[in-house]
Amino acid sequence: MVRIPEPELMEDPTQVESYDQADFESAHSFLIRKFQDRLPQRFVPESILDLGCGPGDMSSRLYSQFPNANFTFLDGSEFMLDRCKKRMGTLVSEKRKDKIDFKKELVQGFVPESPYDLVFSNSLLHHIHDPFEFWGAVQRSIHNDSFIFISDLIRPDSLTSANQLMERYAKEESEILKKDFYNSLLAAYRIEEVKEMLEITRLDSKLNLEPVTDRHWICYSKPRL
Numbered sequence: 001m002v003r004i005p006e007p008e009l010m011e012d013p014t015q016v017e018s019y020d021q022a023d024f025e026s027a028h029s030f031l032i033r034k035f036q037d038r039l040p041q042r043f044v045p046e047s048i049l050d051l052g053c054g055p056g057d058m059s060s061r062l063y064s065q066f067p068n069a070n071f072t073f074l075d076g077s078e079f080m081l082d083r084c085k086k087r088m089g090t091l092v093s094e095k096r097k098d099k100i101d102f103k104k105e106l107v108q109g110f111v112p113e114s115p116y117d118l119v120f121s122n123s124l125l126h127h128i129h130d131p132f133e134f135w136g137a138v139q140r141s142i143h144n145d146s147f148i149f150i151s152d153l154i155r156p157d158s159l160t161s162a163n164q165l166m167e168r169y170a171k172e173e174s175e176i177l178k179k180d181f182y183n184s185l186l187a188a189y190r191i192e193e194v195k196e197m198l199e200i201t202r203l204d205s206k207l208n209l210e211p212v213t214d215r216h217w218i219c220y221s222k223p224r225l
């Protein structure tokens, strides 16, 4: 099945509201466990970048794990970033607030002042029309010892499979969220396509790529020898 792109930014207030209210506990806690399992032992990043942070569900999980790090939460949608600020505002103490940077910016134009120890991104790549712009932003944001963790959806084989996944995993969600999830599945990249991206950018020497559920892949730094 060919890829059907969806708009990059999530800017419609109703869409943002339903995404913010959605119950991602099961999928997100699973992906965070995979992330934790793959982190090198005793790895404590001082600086963390969350690309396409959205309303901050993953961001808040990263913050809980590394409360002493400096964070950059980046999203091109003002509505999404506002939600993220609100969520983080309830977690971050007054004296830590200057360690958190919220950037309303497109990944395509993002040039960090300095590289990050951890670059994280969940569910952003499938929004990006030219995926190499996403990988370019990742490459600009790392140093030799950075840890990278990227996760996203896998495009199913057919519209029927996409429908089945939507019914299986978003049955209880609002109609807007169900439609969003369905569109995201159609816009997602296949594992083979992500593999090819890594080869072209030569990130394949640095990163492992694996499917972890019937609808998700993860990509993360290889252990250093």
Ligand SMILES: C[S@@+](CC[C@H](N)C(=O)[O-])C[C@H]1O[C@@H](n2cnc3c(N)ncnc32)[C@H](O)[C@@H]1O
Binding pocket: 008, 009, 010, 011, 051, 052, 053, 054, 055, 056, 057, 058, 074, 075, 076, 077, 080, 105, 106, 107, 108, 121, 122, 123, 124, 127, 128
């Ligand atoms: C599906 S949400 C994922 C949010 C969050 N990472 C999560 O796991 O819940 C994708 C987010 O990426 C943002 N986004 C899409 N294209 C972008 C771009 N080119 N630059 C920056 N942010 C972008 C959207 O606005 C949206 O907030």
